[in-house]
Every structure is written in C-alpha cells, then in structure tokens.
Amino acid sequence: MSPIPARPPRLTGEALHAGYEARPVLDGVDLAVPEGKLTVLLGPNGSGKSTLLKTLARTLTPDAGRVLLDGQDIHRRDTREVARRLGILPQGPSAPEGLTVRQLVDMGRFPHRRLWRQDAGRDARIVREAMAAAGVTDFAERSVDALSGGQRQRCWIAMVLAQETDLILLDEPTTFLDLRVQVDLLELLVSLAHDRGRTLLVVLHDLNLAAAYADVLVMMRDGRILRQGPPGEVFSADNLKKVFDLDANVIHEPRTGSPVCVPTQSGRVRSRREALRGVGA
Numbered sequence: 001m002s003p004i005p006a007r008p009p010r011l012t013g014e015a016l017h018a019g020y021e022a023r024p025v026l027d028g029v030d031l032a033v034p035e036g037k038l039t040v041l042l043g044p045n046g047s048g049k050s051t052l053l054k055t056l057a058r059t060l061t062p063d064a065g066r067v068l069l070d071g072q073d074i075h076r077r078d079t080r081e082v083a084r085r086l087g088i089l090p091q092g093p094s095a096p097e098g099l100t101v102r103q104l105v106d107m108g109r110f111p112h113r114r115l116w117r118q119d120a121g122r123d124a125r126i127v128r129e130a131m132a133a134a135g136v137t138d139f140a141e142r143s144v145d146a147l148s149g150g151q152r153q154r155c156w157i158a159m160v161l162a163q164e165t166d167l168i169l170l171d172e173p174t175t176f177l178d179l180r181v182q183v184d185l186l187e188l189l190v191s192l193a194h195d196r197g198r199t200l201l202v203v204l205h206d207l208n209l210a211a212a213y214a215d216v217l218v219m220m221r222d223g224r225i226l227r228q229g230p231p232g233e234v235f236s237a238d239n240l241k242k243v244f245d246l247d248a249n250v251i252h253e254p255r256t257g258s259p260v261c262v263p264t265q266s267g268r269v270r271s272r273r274e275a276l277r278g279v280g281a
C-alpha cells in the first residue's frame with residue numbers, strides 16, 4: 001500500500017445542518033477531522049452519526065453549512081477525484097448477486113482507472129494486499145452473498161482499503177465481527193493512521209474498544225457534537241451520562257491506562273425485572 005501522503009487531506013464540516021425531507025438531523029455541526037489520526041464517532045442510536053458521515057462524504061447534501069476538502073467545497077469537486085481522496089463504507093452495504101470477493105475488492109480500484117492507461121499488475125497487487133490486510137484471501141473466489149455476515153463485512157473493508165484513499169470513513173465496520181477480528185481491524189486502522197498517515201473517521205458502538213484505540217473521540221447526541229478530545233480527557237462517567245444517559249464507572253486498564261467503562265445500572269435492571277414479572281415472564 002502507498003506510503004505516507006506528502007500532505008494529508010483536510011476534511012472539515014462547517015455549521016452543518018442536514019437531514020431527510022421533513023426530518024432535520026444535524027443541528028449545526030462543526031468538525032475538523034484530525035489529520036493522520038483515528039477518530040471515533042460515538043453516540044446513541046439515532047444521534048446523527050451516519051448522517052454526519054454521509055454529509056462529510058458528500059453522499060448527502062447539507063441543507064446549510066458546507067464540507068471542505070483541502071479548503072474547497074466538496075460538492076463542487078469532480079466525483080472521481082473525490083473518490084480517489086475519500087473512501088466510505090456505509091452501514092449495511094449490499095453487493096450485486098454472484099459477485100466474487102476479488103471482483104468486489106477490485107471495484108475499489110475503479111476511481112484510479114483511466115481508459116488510456118491501465119496498470120493491471122499494480123491494481124492486482126493492491127487488491128491482493130487489501131484482501132490480505134482484511135483477512136479475506138482464503139475466500140477470494142467465493143460469492144460475497146454466500147459468506148457469513150462477518151466475512152462479508154471484511155470484504156467491504158478490503159474494498160475500501162483497495163481504494164487507497166488518504167481519507168477513510170467507516171460506518172460501524174465492526175458489526176458482525178467476533179471480538180478477536182474487531183481487535184485485529186482496530187489495530188489495522190491504528191496502523192493505517194500512525195504508520196501511513198491516513199485520516200480515519202469511524203463510527204463504533206463499543207465504548208471500551210473506542211476508548212482503547214481512538215486518538216480522538218467525538219461524542220454526538222441529538223444531531224450535535226457534545227464533546228471531543230482524546231479518550232483520556234473526554235471518556236468520563238460524567239460525559240457518558242450526558243451523551244448516552246448511561247450510569248457507569250470509568251476505571252483504567254492497569255497496563256495501558258486506557259479508560260474502561262463499567263455500567264452500574266443495577267437499579268434499572270431491577271425495575272425491568274419487576275416490569276417483566278408484571279407480564280408473567
């Protein structure tokens with residue numbers, strides 16, 4: 001895969017308002033995605049994380065505000081050029097029936113192809129490397145639709161890696177993955193950021209994995225960013241309560257010092273048990 005880009009791209013959202021027809025979601029979001037870092041977007045269901053990711057990737061046009069890629073409005077830039085700079089893995093992508101894993105991953109190379117200049121050898125090498133990094137080489141010739149949810153998710157990750165973009169936006173890439181594979185993926189993402197200077201913005205639901213691996217956490221609620229900063233600063237019991245309405249203690253992993261949250265909602269669990277008793281469970 002390509003080395004550290006000479007100048008990492010800059011992706012910025014300014015005063016973003018975006019949503020769906022009658023449903024406004026983003027309510028004035030400002031975000032400068034930190035360059036060469038792994039940033040994790042956290043927030044409760046429906047808080048607007050996917051909407052923010054889609055708006056930053058120009059899949060969704062903001063109602064107000066703008067998205068700048070290297071200082072230029074992303075909506076005014078050439079689609080192919082944006083695809084060479086920015087790769088996005090949306091939530092729950094679907095592949096055409098019968099497409100093999102290798103064919104899917106190869107689609108990541110499309111933005112780099114020109115009619116008059118093909119470098120098939122280089123493309124094939126990059127596809128191979130992306131499949132190896134995502135751990136899908138063993139089923140390269142199988143149909144994507146005949147794989148398990150976790151295997152399929154890894155194929156899509158390989159496709160985004162094959163796109164070789166400096167900016168990578170991933171919406172819940174760890175869905176369906178077992179814990180070991182989630183950890184492998186997060187380590188790969190950290191290495192893309194720290195060793196290759198890529199800029200990653202990733203939506204995760206696992207708070208403790210996010211706190212362990214992210215350089216920066218961005219915490220959203222109700223279409224707004226409530227907190228952002230390194231896990232050591234923002235991953236606190238107070239903020240988890242404000243953002244998730246979660247009662248938890250935050251302790252520190254003895255070896256790495258990473259903050260870890262331990263939910264303490266025993267009062268609620270008790271009252272749910274009582275409620276279940278009421279329905280005869």
Ligand SMILES: Nc1ncnc2c1ncn2[C@@H]1O[C@H](COP(=O)(O)OP(=O)(O)OP(=O)(O)O)[C@@H](O)[C@H]1O
Nearest residue numbers: 020023025043044045046047048049050051052091
């Ligand atoms: N295509 C759509 N059309 C209409 N409303 C939508 C659409 N997609 C999302 N929404 C609504 O927008 C709001 C924000 O959704 P979004 O998917 O951005 O949240 P999220 O934080 O990513 O949630 P989750 O953690 O559940 O994936 C929700 O109320 C959701 O129902």
